[in-house]
Amino acid sequence: MAHKILIVDDNIYYSHLLADQLTRLGYAVRVMSENEELLKLLSADDYDLLIMELLLNGQDGLSLLRWIRCSPYSYLPILVVSHRSSGVEQLRVAEFDAHFLSKPVDLNQLIKTVIMILKEESRAGISL
Amino acid sequence: MTIHILTLIIFLIIILTGLIFLSILRLRYKFKRDYHRRKEAYSKWELNLFSLFAEEIHPSQWASHISSHELGYLQEFLLPYLESLKGESFEKLVAVAHYSGLVKHLLQEGGSANDWKQAQSIYFLGLIREPQVLPMLETGLASDNMFWFYPSIIALARNNLKTLPRVLEVLRNRSDWTEHLGISIFAEMGEEVCPELLSVLSKGETSPKVERLALAVLAHFGYKRAEATLKEYILYSKDPELQIRALRAWNQLKLTFFEGIALAMKHSDWEIRAAAVTALGSSGAVDHALLARPLLRDSNWWVRLRAAQAMLMLCTREELHSMLDNPLEDRYAKDMLRYILTREGGATCVIPITHAL
Numbered sequence: 001m002a003h004k005i006l007i008v009d010d011n012i013y014y015s016h017l018l019a020d021q022l023t024r025l026g027y028a029v030r031v032m033s034e035n036e037e038l039l040k041l042l043s044a045d046d047y048d049l050l051i052m053e054l055l056l057n058g059q060d061g062l063s064l065l066r067w068i069r070c071s072p073y074s075y076l077p078i079l080v081v082s083h084r085s086s087g088v089e090q091l092r093v094a095e096f097d098a099h100f101l102s103k104p105v106d107l108n109q110l111i112k113t114v115i116m117i118l119k120e121e122s123r124a125g126i127s128l
Numbered sequence: 129m130t131i132h133i134l135t136l137i138i139f140l141i142i143i144l145t146g147l148i149f150l151s152i153l154r155l156r157y158k159f160k161r162d163y164h165r166r167k168e169a170y171s172k173w174e175l176n177l178f179s180l181f182a183e184e185i186h187p188s189q190w191a192s193h194i195s196s197h198e199l200g201y202l203q204e205f206l207l208p209y210l211e212s213l214k215g216e217s218f219e220k221l222v223a224v225a226h227y228s229g230l231v232k233h234l235l236q237e238g239g240s241a242n243d244w245k246q247a248q249s250i251y252f253l254g255l256i257r258e259p260q261v262l263p264m265l266e267t268g269l270a271s272d273n274m275f276w277f278y279p280s281i282i283a284l285a286r287n288n289l290k291t292l293p294r295v296l297e298v299l300r301n302r303s304d305w306t307e308h309l310g311i312s313i314f315a316e317m318g319e320e321v322c323p324e325l326l327s328v329l330s331k332g333e334t335s336p337k338v339e340r341l342a343l344a345v346l347a348h349f350g351y352k353r354a355e356a357t358l359k360e361y362i363l364y365s366k367d368p369e370l371q372i373r374a375l376r377a378w379n380q381l382k383l384t385f386f387e388g389i390a391l392a393m394k395h396s397d398w399e400i401r402a403a404a405v406t407a408l409g410s411s412g413a414v415d416h417a418l419l420a421r422p423l424l425r426d427s428n429w430w431v432r433l434r435a436a437q438a439m440l441m442l443c444t445r446e447e448l449h450s451m452l453d454n455p456l457e458d459r460y461a462k463d464m465l466r467y468i469l470t471r472e473g474g475a476t477c478v479i480p481i482t483h484a485l
Contacts, residue, residue, distance in 0.1 A: 011212055013174075013208040017178070106217065
């Protein structure tokens, strides 16, 4: 069964591009739109990976990260791909046990990282 | 006569209202047409973009279907992708901009009399690191309009590391830029800018604002080779703000303890004392942990807080609790320790009650 990936990013163009690239590789991808609630999405489907930006319209990505880690979905592997990429931010993301890539990002590198994370999670038997 | 004049006025008002109404209709029509054309172009290009990244088409194939009146839309369309991508995918999009004639078009727009169009063109050309943009930046670099100055200096910085002397010259000559902009500029240049900045600092930079920025950038990139320069600033700088920046950079780089930090902890400026004790905490110098203890009794709340945080990092919980139990310990010091143990340490700070009986 295909791995399920959820993308949360305000840059809808970039999200769709990434979704298309991952779909071509056989993943089932969902892009969160502005009027959707993350909690509802997470409860509706068992996602294997969340790809998110820290700079979100109206919400701080780090707070969202903290919220996920304190929720029933705390096990969810997370890849943060963000324009907010100072050393401090990277450290804070690492504290939440999430992977980090800074924008601008090389699409190939991003896809390789996604594959690597999903492989690691499969090996560990988490969330699948 | 009066009736004639009144009739004329009413007639003129009707004509003017009609003209205004027609202009609104025209604008509305133009806006709708523009909206539909943009939407149509975007949906077409999105498919092209996906095919381009899937290696199904070459950039020139996509570009050959883009007509000259669509170049404005193409500029808007490519922007969010160019801002988010780098590497091979970025280069493919730059190739589309070249093949479609967008770069040529923007080079012409860069010389336009419309400031807004000029700024947008320069931002785009700067983003794709187009070398031909360099001669067009001078007006923007001298402009008082920040929407015009910012894209110009960022375009200059993005283009090549060789532009660093010119970037520094511009920053030295102006005072209306923010540090956030400065860090963005140097972040655009990449980590390679660090040795260049170190050399600028060692030659004796004359602008304190640029010096502060350089120290912040070295910390931003985690450039550990800056250690010797930071030591110099901590020990010998006459500018307290620069000493604070150097200590903060020391803290961010997590460099090891040296005597200059202990000296700074005795400084008369509370901000320097706070920065120094924070640097002590991040240095991991367990042997020097007790140096922070006198600062727990500091008159400044922030210094006491940072001292308690440093001690939390360097001492064992038992040591901190024995200080709390000491009846001779200062009341403010105890208050701060208690605060830090409960608020910052979280559950790990709860010590089992050993004197229950």
